[in-house]
Amino acid sequence: MEDKQMNYKLLSIILLALSLSACGNKEQHAEPAAVKADAATVYKNFCIxxxxxxxxxxxxxxxxxxxxxxxxxxxxxxxxxGGGGMPPFQVALKDEELKALATWLAGLK
Known part of the structure; x- marks a missing residue:
């Protein structure tokens, strides 16, 4: 019985240590604030x-x-x-979406 209690205590300490290590510097693990826009997705959502x-x-x-x-x-x-019958999308698109879409379209030659 004493070995079982010791194993539980050891397991508890290990789990606590792992939990605390996950609380370290969050900036290293944080997602970037602006995820790079995918031109094909923007095209499908707004242009297709x-x-x-x-x-x-x-x-x-x-x-x-x-x-x-x-x-x-x-x-x-x-x-x-917009122009020539096309509506403006200035408000609808984020800057990174606009840039990704324009870069992709400019490469179509």
Whole structure:
């Protein structure tokens, strides 16, 4: 019986030590504040309904090679301000989403 109590005490001490070690410097284990946006996800959530699953166009124009016509900065402005029938998305998109989407689209040549 005495060995069993000793094992429980030892186990309790080990569990306490493990619990306390997890309480250390939280900054080392914290998730980044802004998770890098995934351009494909942003496209699916905001653009696919007008520009199509393959960027082929529909209600909006074909943007399969938009990077040949517009720079990344021009794409950012078009997404933010809209124009030519496109609504503005300045309020709807976070900065990192906008940047990821524009970078990806600018690379389509």
């Amino acid at each position: 309904s007008c520009h199509g699953a393959n960027l082929q166009g529909g209600e909006g124009p074909n943007i399969q090679k938009v990077g040949e016509r517009l720079s990344e900065e021009e794409i950012i402005l078009r997404i933010q301000k």
